[in-house]
Amino acid sequence: MESVFNGYRVTAQCRGGDGYVHMMHNARCPAVVSVEDHIDQNLPHEVLVDYGSVQKAFDIIFSEAVAEYNLGKKPSRQIKDYYEQIRNDSRKGIHKNKSADGSRKPAYEFIFQIGRRGEHPDNALAARILKDFTTKWFPAHYPNARIIQNTIHADEFSIDSETGERIPSPCHCHLDIVYVAHALTGDELARENERRTEVKRRMMKDVETRGEEWDEKKWRRMNWQKELVSLYGKSLTTGMGIQCSMTAALAEMGFYTEKGKGTAQQQFEEQVRHDLQDFAEKYGVKIDRSKGVKHRHIEKELYQRQRDNERKSVEILAIRSQLDRKEKTLTHWENEVTDKAKELIKKEMRLADCEKDIKVKQDFFERKQEAVRTFDRIGRKVRQQFLDLDSAERAFYDDSENHPIGIRIRTFIDSCKHIVVAAVSELAGYKKAFMRFWKATPDFFRNLASEMERNQCSDYESYLQKIDAAKLIGQKSAEKPNMRDCGGIGY
Secondary structure (H helix, E strand, O other): OOOOOOOOEEEEEEEEEOOOOHHHHOOOEEEHHOOOEEEEOOOOOOEEEEOHHHHHHHHHHHHHHHHHOOOOOOOOHHOOOOOHHHHHHOOOOOOOOOOOEEEOOEEEEEEEEEOOOOEEEHHHHHHHHHHHHHHHHHHHHOOOOEEEEEEEEOEEEEEOOOOOOOOOOOOEEEEEEEEEEEOOOHHHHHHHHHHHHHHHHHHHHHHHHHOOOOOHHHHHHOHHHHHHHHHOOOEOOOOOEEEHHHHHHHHHOOOOOOOOOOOOOOOHHHHHHHHHHHHHHHOOEOOOOOOOOOOOOOOOHEEEEEHHHHOOOHHHHHHHHHHHHHHHHHHHHHHHHHHHHHHHHHHHHHHHHHHHHHHHHHHHHHHHHHHHHHHHHHHHHHHHHHHHHHHHHHHHOOOOOOOOOOHHHHHHHHHHHHHHHHHEEHHHHHHHHHHHHHHHHHHHHHHHHHHHHHHOOHHHHHHHHHOOOOOOOOOOOHHHOOOOOOHHHOO
16 A cells, blocks of 8 residues: 655754854865765755854954944943854743753854655755745744844765665755844833833822732833834844844744743744744745644754664673673672681681581690509609619628628618608609599590590500500691609590
């Protein structure tokens, strides 16, 4: 089924400020367009009006009015640079949209276009329509919008991001304007003040008749703009004879911000679009007047970037999905690592406890080994004393020098005394050592029984032998027995 052609859509967008007025680009200044890759300098473009820059346009339009205003005024009240004064004006318009730029703007730019990319009339016909509209119709019907630049472009193109093909852009027109409003002369202002005084007197009388109070604040807030335009064809009461003011200029052309109708700028823009539609139809061009989808106007490059972003959105979603899966996997790995770390910490804690237990048992082994050595030393000394007693007896009977019997008896008695004293001393140490053994706590005997079972000792004697030989499990190498006197046993 073939689609029905309803006609071409007409564009008439008006925006103001430095971000929208590009006079050097519009005039195809070589230094500017040489770095712009969407312009084919071999294709046609035409400059119909060009003041060079907004500042030069201000000098041409307002220089006489500035000179007249400054005449006779103090230097502090004179206007030095009207263009900069407008740009730096701190006053802002009131907008429902808080993010809107309500600052004063020296110039505005209309962009006119018939059709859109891939669906537009012949460029030569479109150029003739736009040229006649902007040079004849527009200045005749909207004199307060002073044209400072008028250019027609049929030399632009775009690249289809899917096919890579170069697609010519429709012929379009850039129309840069400065809004110019008029102020009352001295005589007109005097008549207007007299008229307002009379109006106030009548209103106060009516209020008094109704028994109400006069509201001076309400009186001062009254908007006289429509009446000024109706009576004098001007919308300003003070300042230079002609001034840059969008609101005042639109008022002089019959556009006012009113509830239900939109702002004066919106009404003006819509009216110009309808005018261009009517004008194009006179040239035999079919126009689609159906209500289109409203959208915020954006720059061409930004629009192209948004189109690219939309095409890439699917890829981004796929990448995000993949990242989500990887993030879940990473989270799982992190949880596993955390669990392993917790297990490792527990094992380290158990290992520390084992090391402490080993240290306690090692100390226990060392004390037991020292006890065995002490018992051994005591036993050796006791046995030595008995050996010394036998030696003294043999010396008594085997006296090779034939000492008198009395001397031999005294010598034997003295030797026996020394032996008995030494034996008593050794036995006292032995008793002391065993007293500590008898006073050992139940824990000592439980540990001792556990160690004997672990080392497979059938009796205490075999256990002492293993201690002496340093053959117990976990026991350090046995030290060489110390033969010095040791009066205590460690447990």
